[in-house]
Amino acid sequence: MSELTARVREIAKRLLDNQQVDVVFGWEKGTEPFSSTPVFIRRPEEAERLVFDEFCIHNLSTYLLDYRDGSEKIGIFVKGCDSRGVVRLLEDEQFTRERLYIIGIGCPGMKDPVAHALAASGLDGNQDTAGLSAKCRQCVHPNPVLYDELLGVQQEPHLRGERFAEVKQIEAMSTAERYQFFADIFSRCIRCYACRNICVACNCRRCIFEETRPQWVGRETNLADNMMYHVIRTMHVAGRCVECGECERACPVGIPLMLLNRKLIKDVNQLFGPYEAALSLEEGAKPPLSRYRTDDPDNFL
Ligand code: SF4
Ligand code: SF4
Ligand code: SF4
Incomplete structure (x- = not known):
């Protein structure tokens, strides 16, 4: 022992x-x-x-x-x-x-x-x-x-090596190449929700993917619904993901979910940082996307 x-x-x-x-x-x-x-x-x-x-x-x-x-x-x-x-x-x-x-x-x-x-x-x-x-x-x-x-x-x-090396490779692609890259990956998703169920950051009591009135995301495993699922899942953990890698590890079809998670980690750090999620416990602290400040970046609006 x-x-x-x-x-x-x-x-x-x-x-x-x-x-x-x-x-x-x-x-x-x-x-x-x-x-x-x-x-x-x-x-x-x-x-x-x-x-x-x-x-x-x-x-x-x-x-x-x-x-x-x-x-x-x-x-x-x-x-x-x-x-x-x-x-x-x-x-x-x-x-x-x-x-x-x-x-x-x-x-x-x-x-x-x-x-x-x-x-x-x-x-x-x-x-x-x-x-x-x-x-x-x-x-x-x-x-x-x-x-x-x-x-x-x-x-x-x-x-x-470099922390965001893989993310940067994806960022360097043209829009069409990037779309094809993610279309190929997400078409494999069988929507088993293992990545959501294993995730400590996915802790909402009512999950958008289970709502039926209205039904925000279709249940079929077609590319459009799969992409919608992945965009929503990733955005919901943006600024909150603790990089435990369990979502990717649980995926039965080998979808590289950490690529998306790390892209959002990199972006949140760049836009609202320096910031890394859940590195210390501070009274009243909230992740960047759970707060509102009048000087938040909004040039995408
Ligand atoms: S790496 Fe992030 S998104 Fe994946 S299970 Fe852990 S906290 Fe959730
Ligand atoms: S090295 Fe340990 S702490 Fe870091 S991700 Fe792996 S299991 Fe978690
Ligand atoms: S675990 Fe993999 S197959 Fe299941 S919903 Fe998540 S990405 Fe899709």
Whole structure:
């Protein structure tokens, strides 16, 4: 057992033993060696199920949404991206700080469980299983930004190279090329909504995509409706996306959603910044597109 796993178990057991929290969110070993999955434990003896290894890739903050209407106190282990998700929910007033005990872990970067599963199954031996997952290769904030207790070694950013390199490639295309690029990508979307469901920033109680009177976006998987879905989804997380990469990771057809998210991150930073979402918790702070200022840029009107 690794030292970090031992510490995670010890802390969870202590919190439940002392009745400081009612439930602890962490990760346990999945059914395969290359998978670790979220787990929610309520009894001190269940702390033995917890692990912290290179496959704890899920962002646990999203699961707080299932508890937002209750009053239970929750202990939650967070990496850098999970902690920004917690800040997202607190800023959005979907949760209160008093209900949380946050244990931060400096994140060394996670591996891609799907790539490992494909390689192990023999279905695709060309998978890159040596390095970090795609989302972690782009990570600039691996250390928790909000915590009550901190574990592990503080990490340097995992990103190598230029942060918005891929976005700039798309920006350099002509309008027609760019349209074709996105048309090709979005025609693959099966509108399963996994990218919305996994997203901590997609926390509206009533989602526009489920409204029927009026129905803002058609349910068919044709290109026009798919494009409308993606424009709305991306705009709704503009200035709020915490770059956890879970939307792209959850997509069953490999749509590069982080390209769009990062384009909006770059634009919001340029137009309203310097700004990065959910890097700290400040009383009354709101993301740029949730505020109005008379000197906001409006030359597009
Ligand atoms: S995105 Fe960053 S914090 Fe999140 S799992 Fe990857 S390296 Fe860790
Ligand atoms: S849009 Fe994607 S990367 Fe951004 S917060 Fe939601 S799931 Fe995470
Ligand atoms: S997860 Fe992928 S296929 Fe499903 S709605 Fe999102 S982009 Fe479309």
